[in-house]
Structure formats: structure tokens, C-alpha cells
Amino acid sequence: MENNKYKIIFVFIIFVVIIIGGFILTQISIKEKNEKDSPQKMVQKEEVTDIRIDKTKDFIYFTNETLIGDNLDIGYKDIVFNFKEDSNLANTLNDETINLKETVKKQGNELGGISYAEYKTYEIYEYDNYLSLVVSYYKYDKESLVIPINSKTYNFNKNNGFIINNNDLLGLFQIDETKMVNNTKKYIEGLALLRTDIKIDVNQTMNLLKEYPLYINKIGKLNVRVLVKNDQNDYNEDVVLS
Numbered sequence: 001m002e003n004n005k006y007k008i009i010f011v012f013i014i015f016v017v018i019i020i021g022g023f024i025l026t027q028i029s030i031k032e033k034n035e036k037d038s039p040q041k042m043v044q045k046e047e048v049t050d051i052r053i054d055k056t057k058d059f060i061y062f063t064n065e066t067l068i069g070d071n072l073d074i075g076y077k078d079i080v081f082n083f084k085e086d087s088n089l090a091n092t093l094n095d096e097t098i099n100l101k102e103t104v105k106k107q108g109n110e111l112g113g114i115s116y117a118e119y120k121t122y123e124i125y126e127y128d129n130y131l132s133l134v135v136s137y138y139k140y141d142k143e144s145l146v147i148p149i150n151s152k153t154y155n156f157n158k159n160n161g162f163i164i165n166n167n168d169l170l171g172l173f174q175i176d177e178t179k180m181v182n183n184t185k186k187y188i189e190g191l192a193l194l195r196t197d198i199k200i201d202v203n204q205t206m207n208l209l210k211e212y213p214l215y216i217n218k219i220g221k222l223n224v225r226v227l228v229k230n231d232q233n234d235y236n237e238d239v240v241l242s
Helices: 002-037 039-043 089-101 166-172 177-194 202-207
Strands: 060-068 074-081 114-127 130-141 145-157 214-216 222-228 235-240
Touching: 060 114, 074 089, 074 114, 089 114, 114 214, 130 214, 145 214, 145 222, 145 235, 166 214, 166 222, 177 202, 177 222, 177 235, 202 222
Parallel strands: none
Antiparallel strands: 060 074, 114 130, 130 145, 214 222, 222 235
8 A cells, every 4th residue: 555655646746747847848839939930039139349439429419400490399400420331321411401401481470480491300219239210301381380291211230330221121020021011001001990080091191101211119129100191280100010
């Protein structure tokens, strides 16, 4: 009887070990599968080489900032890339700013003394060794106030300063162009159903997306900046693709 008791205990212990071992192996397998399927695996943390020319300043900073009008949040500034950037983008953007300044029309009776102006805003996002610059263009007039026009994005590898084009960016997240277009359209269609206060023109919104302004946000997600066309005031919407 005593031997049978020990045998039962031994078999029970073996059974428990098998169950626990199987559970652990299952969890490891699930974790490995999730990591393999996740787009974030393509943009996991890597060591960043500091290529900044001036180590006391950010990768991108601004100078010569001027605001126009008394009560308007509209201004112009020069952009500086604090790393070797071979595409001459800073000069292009700063020349563009000069041209935008020339659109300003002043009128004493208007808000802030400005009756019309075209301008742009800059947004900078950093994630690991990726740097994204989002440039959004607007126009202001006394009738409709601020109207978004379009957006452009520029993505850089912080280890070498090279620009990452859209194809390479999509590849990082294992997304092809067809999936990008379909996911964006699906999001806008869903938005059109939710926004009962306005009538969103899905087709016009999608037709304007000839070049998708892709960028990586601060938590490592791939976004596209979309100008949503509707029957009231157009606005920018960020669609998460990854």
C-alpha cells in the first residue's frame, strides 16, 4: 500500500510538470508569433549614432521666427537641419517660406490687421533612429479664417541623415501600397459614418492623396496625414497604418 501511495504521488508530480511545461512552451510560442507578426519588430530599438553638428541643439531647430498680426497664431521661421543633409531641403523649405511671406495682405480693420496669408507649420517626431518632419500648409482669409491646403512629410535615418522614401518606409512596416491605400480608404469611410455633423467626400479625399504623406510618430507607429474634404471646413486627419 505504501509503495502504491508513492507511485501515485510520483505520477501526479510528473503530470503536473508536463502540464506546467506545456503551458510555458505554449506561451513562448505565442509570444514569438506575435513578435514575428508585429510591424514593430521592424522598427525595434537600435543604438543611435549622434550625427548632430551642434551637440547642444536638436536634430532640427528653427531661427528667425516672426509672428504676424496681433491675435493670430501665424508665423514664419527658417528651418535648420543640424546634420549633414544632402538633398538641400533646408534651402528649398526656407525659399518657400520667403514666397509664403509675400502672400500676406494687411488691412487695418481685419483680425490682427491681416486679411489674407499663406503659411505653413512644422511638426517633428523622433522615434529610435527615425526622424520625421511633417510640413502642413494653410491659408488664412477674413471670410473663412484658416483653411488647410496640403501636407508634406520627410523621414530621415538619424544614424546617417539619409532620407527614407515611402517605399522603404512601407517596407519597414511590412505594408505594401495596396494595403496602404485600402486601409486609408477604410478609415475615411468609417469616419464619414461617424461624423454625422458633416458630409465627408470620401472619393475627393482619396483622389487628393496622390503622394501619401507618411511619417513615423513618437511611439513608432506609421501614420499618413490626410486632408479630409467635406461640406463645411476641411481638416487634417492622421491615419495610423501600423
